[in-house]
Each structure stands twice: as C-alpha cells, then as structure tokens.
Amino acid sequence: MSQMQNVERQLREMILALEIGPGERLTERWIESQFGASRTPVRAALLRLETEGLVGRDGRGWTVSPINLAELEQVAVYREAVEIAALRLTCGQADKSAIDVIEAMLDSCDEDTPREEWHRVGMDFHIELARLSGNEFLFRAVRDAMTRLSRARWLEVRDETALGRAWVEHRAILAATLLGQADEAARLLSAHIVGSRDRLVRSLANDRRGLRARGFAVVAA
Amino acid sequence: MSQMQNVERQLREMILALEIGPGERLTERWIESQFGASRTPVRAALLRLETEGLVGRDGRGWTVSPINLAELEQVAVYREAVEIAALRLTCGQADKSAIDVIEAMLDSCDEDTPREEWHRVGMDFHIELARLSGNEFLFRAVRDAMTRLSRARWLEVRDETALGRAWVEHRAILAATLLGQADEAARLLSAHIVGSRDRLVRSLANDRRGLRARGFAVVAA
DNA sequence: GATACCATTTTGGGATACCAAACTGGTCTC
DNA sequence: GAGACCAGTTTGGTATCCCAAAATGGTATC
Numbered sequence: 001m002s003q004m005q006n007v008e009r010q011l012r013e014m015i016l017a018l019e020i021g022p023g024e025r026l027t028e029r030w031i032e033s034q035f036g037a038s039r040t041p042v043r044a045a046l047l048r049l050e051t052e053g054l055v056g057r058d059g060r061g062w063t064v065s066p067i068n069l070a071e072l073e074q075v076a077v078y079r080e081a082v083e084i085a086a087l088r089l090t091c092g093q094a095d096k097s098a099i100d101v102i103e104a105m106l107d108s109c110d111e112d113t114p115r116e117e118w119h120r121v122g123m124d125f126h127i128e129l130a131r132l133s134g135n136e137f138l139f140r141a142v143r144d145a146m147t148r149l150s151r152a153r154w155l156e157v158r159d160e161t162a163l164g165r166a167w168v169e170h171r172a173i174l175a176a177t178l179l180g181q182a183d184e185a186a187r188l189l190s191a192h193i194v195g196s197r198d199r200l201v202r203s204l205a206n207d208r209r210g211l212r213a214r215g216f217a218v219v220a221a
Numbered sequence: 222m223s224q225m226q227n228v229e230r231q232l233r234e235m236i237l238a239l240e241i242g243p244g245e246r247l248t249e250r251w252i253e254s255q256f257g258a259s260r261t262p263v264r265a266a267l268l269r270l271e272t273e274g275l276v277g278r279d280g281r282g283w284t285v286s287p288i289n290l291a292e293l294e295q296v297a298v299y300r301e302a303v304e305i306a307a308l309r310l311t312c313g314q315a316d317k318s319a320i321d322v323i324e325a326m327l328d329s330c331d332e333d334t335p336r337e338e339w340h341r342v343g344m345d346f347h348i349e350l351a352r353l354s355g356n357e358f359l360f361r362a363v364r365d366a367m368t369r370l371s372r373a374r375w376l377e378v379r380d381e382t383a384l385g386r387a388w389v390e391h392r393a394i395l396a397a398t399l400l401g402q403a404d405e406a407a408r409l410l411s412a413h414i415v416g417s418r419d420r421l422v423r424s425l426a427n428d429r430r431g432l433r434a435r436g437f438a439v440v441a442a
Numbered sequence: 443g444a445t446a447c448c449a450t451t452t453t454g455g456g457a458t459a460c461c462a463a464a465c466t467g468g469t470c471t472c
Numbered sequence: 473g474a475g476a477c478c479a480g481t482t483t484g485g486t487a488t489c490c491c492a493a494a495a496t497g498g499t500a501t502c
Contacts, residue, residue, distance in 0.1 A: 003456065027483065038457045040261075043484090044268055051272045060464070060484060071357075078358035081306030085298070136292075137299035141362065223485070249454065259487045264454085281454060281494070 003037045008045035010035055015054050015064055016150050023217020026055060026062040053148050066217035067152050069201050073221060076197035079145040083126060083193065084186045086133035086142065091182035098132050099178050106170055118163060119154060125170050155211060156203045166196070224258040229266035231256055236275050236285055237371050244438020247276060247283040274369050287438035288373050290422050294442060297418035300366040304347060304414065305407045307354035307363065312403035319353050320399050327391055339384060340375060346391055376432060377424045387417070
C-alpha cells in the first residue's frame with residue numbers, strides 16, 4: 001500500500017468519524033507528522049479528498065469541509081435522480097438474485113448491533129443497490145453522494161422509531177424491485193430520500209447551536 | 222495562476238483536442254519538460270485529471286484514457302438521469318429569463334461558424350441548461366459527463382443534417398422548458414440524448430479501424 | 443535464430459530543501 | 473489604551489534529490 005493511499009484512507013476515516021471536526025483547519029505539516037509520511041503523499045491525498053468534498057481550500061490552506069445544510073439538500077436532490085435511475089435499471093434486469101444479498105445486509109442488523117454498524121449498513125444499502133444497476137457512473141454518483149452525507153447522518157439525532165422506519169422503507173423498496181415494479185419502487189425510494197432529507201436537515205438545524213459548541217462548523221441552508 | 226493549474230489546464234486541453242491521442246502513454250518527465258514545470262505540480266495535475274477520467278493508471282505509469290464505447294453508453298444513461306432532473310427543476314422555476322441567454326448561444330452558430338465552435342456550443346448548451354437548475358451537483362455531473370464525451374463527439378462523423386437536427390432538438394427542449402411543460406421537455410431531452418448516443422456509438426464503432434490507424438485506442442462496447 | 447540473462451536506463455513514489463506570502467506576537471507611537 | 477508597524481514564524485507552492493522497481497537493450501549461449 002502506497003503512502004498516498006495510506007494517508008488518504010486514514011485521513012478520510014478521521015474526517016468521516018468526526019475525529020477532525022467540520023470546519024477545522026488542516027496543515028500539511030500536521031498531517032505529515034500525524035501519519036509519518038512526507039508532504040508529497042500528504043499533498044496527493046489532500047488533492048483527492050478535495051474532489052470528494054471532504055476537504056476544501058480556505059484561501060491558502062486546507063479546511064475540513066463544514067456541514068452545509070444547503071449542500072445537504074442539493075445532494076439529496078442529486079442522489080434522488082441517480083438512485084432512481086439506477087433502481088429503474090435494476091428493475092428491468094432478469095436476474096434478481098443479487099437482491100437477496102442486500103436483504104441479508106439489512107437482516108444483519110438487530111438490537112445488539114452497535115449504532116456505528118447501523119449507520120454503515122444504512123449507507124451501504126443505497127450504494128450496493130446502485131451497484132446492481134451495472135452502471136459505473138450511477139454507482140459512483142451514489143457512493144460519492146453518500147460520502148458527502150455521511151458525517152451529517154452521523155450527527156443526526158435519530159430515535160429507534162426513525163431507524164426502524166428506514167429499515168421498513170428499505171425492505172419495501174427491495175420488495176418492489178424484486179417484482180420488477182419500477183414505478184412503485186421509484187416512488188418508494190423517492191419518498192424515502194425526501195423524508196430522510198427533511199428529517200436530517202431539520203435535526204441538524206435544531207442542533208446547530210449544540211454542534212457549534214462542540215466545535216463543528218455548520219453552515220445554514 | 223499556480224503551476225499546477227497551468228499544467229492541469231494545458232494538459233486537459235491537449236487531451237481534449239486529441240493532440241495527445243487516446244491510449245497514449247504519459248510520463249511525468251515528458252509533461253515536466255513540455256510545460257516547463259517541475260514534477261510536483263505535474264503530479265498534482267495528473268491526480269486531478271485522473272478524477273475527471275481523462276488520464277488513468279496503466280500499472281505503474283500514466284495513460285491518456287482510451288475511447289471506451291461501453292463507457293460512452295453508460296455515461297449517456299447517467300447524463301440522461303441528471304440532465305432530466307435538472308431540467309425538471311428549471312421547468313418549475315418562475316423566472317425563465319435565463320433561457321434567452323441559452324437560446325442566444327444557439328443563435329450564435331451559423332454556416333460560417335467553424336466546426337470547433339459548433340462542437341463547443343453543443344456541449345455548453347447542455348452544461349448551461351443544467352446550471353439553470355441551481356443545483357450544484359446536477360450541474361457538475363452534467364459538466365463532467367460532457368467532458369468525458371467530448372473527445373468521442375469530436376471524432377464522430379457528423380453530417381450537416383445531424384448537426385441541424387441537434388439544433389432543432391435543442392430549440393424544442395428550450396421551448397417546452399420556457400412553457401414549463403416539464404414532462405414534454407423531459408421527453409424531448411431524453412430522446413435527444415438517446416439519439417445522440419446511438420449515432421455516436423454507431424459512428425465510432427464503424428470508424429474503429431480508421432481511428433486505430435490514427436493511433437487512437439478505441440475499446441469496444 | 444531464439445532465448446535466457448544481465449547491465450543500464452527510465453520511471454513513479456517519496457523525502458527534503460528553499461522560497462515567497464501570510465500570519466503572529468510583541469513593541470512602539472500617539 | 474488603541475492602533476500602526478515590524479521581526480520572526482508558519483505555511484503552501486515548487487524544485488530537486490534519492491530510491492526501488494520496472495522496462496530496455498544488448499550479449500552470450502544453445
């Protein structure tokens with residue numbers, strides 16, 4: 001594994017796990033010392049993370065991208081378009097056996113499963129579902145969109161009810177897809193995404209003060 | 222303007238203008254000498270162009286991405302999804318004055334206009350139309366998709382009839398959008414994209430031998 | 443003539459040195 | 473005490489150097 005990939009992966013994990021807070025400044029020298037790599041791979045990693053939207057430039061200098069409520073809403077519209085397109089492709093496919101694998105992903109979560117795992121599976125559901133379409137660009141678009149949403153979803157205050165509802169919706173989408181009911185599946189997925197978006201943005205807007213107190217930059221919608 | 226941006230821009234232009242052929246190998250040292258920059262900005266530029274899909278890695282080493290017919294078809298599906306989503310957003314907007322600017326873009330091309338300009342305006346039409354949606358992610362998605370299609374479209378053998386038809390379709394899409402007829406506009410845009418894709422892939426598949434003879438790597442669908 | 447082998451060169455990955463611009467902290471002036 | 477100013481430090485941008493691995497090309501061997 002090259003140093004560049006090492007730094008990229010570790011830095012991405014730290015940012016997504018909120019170990020480095022949204023809005024925090026980054027210096028190439030700090031990352032260098034943190035991961036024991038020289039500035040060359042550090043620089044390369046930052047350039048890649050910039051295209052993912054996880055870090056950005058603040059004049060001269062690097063910053064961990066803040067949570068941006070307006071951006072979250074736009075990402076939701078974007079992912080709705082690409083996820084539905086992917087889902088319609090999948091609905092039209094003859095072989096539906098891969099759906100079982102995704103259903104099994106959902107099944108793997110129960111009351112003993114740590115919150116972190118629920119979070120991961122909740123995102124992987126959408127990513128893997130998009131992968132089934134066979135379209136590399138739709139797949140990447142969904143994966144990148146979920147990456148951008150990841151930190152915000154982690155900060156969202158979700159009660160058991162909301163999590164349960166999400167899983168019910170996921171299963172309903174799979175069921176419609178399995179039957180090849182494209183319009184119905186698309187309708188369910190759309191409602192799921194719109195609902196998730198509304199709850200997410202509302203939750204973060206409410207907690208904005210508290211999040212800022214924890215040092216997390218949250219830009220309003 | 223930093224050296225990195227310089228190299229990135231110039232290298233992108235050379236690749237898109239086919240001055241460096243699809244499939245050609247690139248060495249960091251060659252680029253370095255070509256643009257009078259050192260390897261650091263050259264590497265940074267290559268990393269960014271990699272995320273645009275214009276260059277890729279060939280084991281160790283860099284390659285200008287070949288023309289990939291399978292990829293072109295997938296990009297067409299992708300752009301259909303995002304362009305239609307953007308167009309529907311635009312249809313729902315009250316202020317339609319920006320449409321005139323796009324119409325003017327189309328008007329700026331006549332029989333005296335060089336082929337290169339037609340090509341550029343043909344892509345900008347879709348990019349600017351997506352920008353009107355106000356959704357940054359849909360806009361970027363369309364722009365990136367058009368970048369990936371750019372070289373192939375340049376290689377496509379297009380007669381005057383095909384170009385004229387494209388312009389007629391463009392105008393029809395604008396007209397429906399101006400009236401806020403979202404479904405009709407989406408139908409027209411979808412047909413336009415699918416038609417373009419079919420002609421493009423068919424043209425390149427037919428010319429594949431000739432293109433290879435010119436040193437252009439063309440990967441089959 | 444084909445092939446296995448080895449020395450040489452080339453290449454990308456990484457580390458480091460240097461620079462100019464931006465930032466910082468303290469000081470001096472009014 | 474507030475603000476202008478300046479020296480010192482930090483930072484990203486760039487150039488350059490080193491290295492190991494891979495490609496290259498020539499040669500000896502069969």
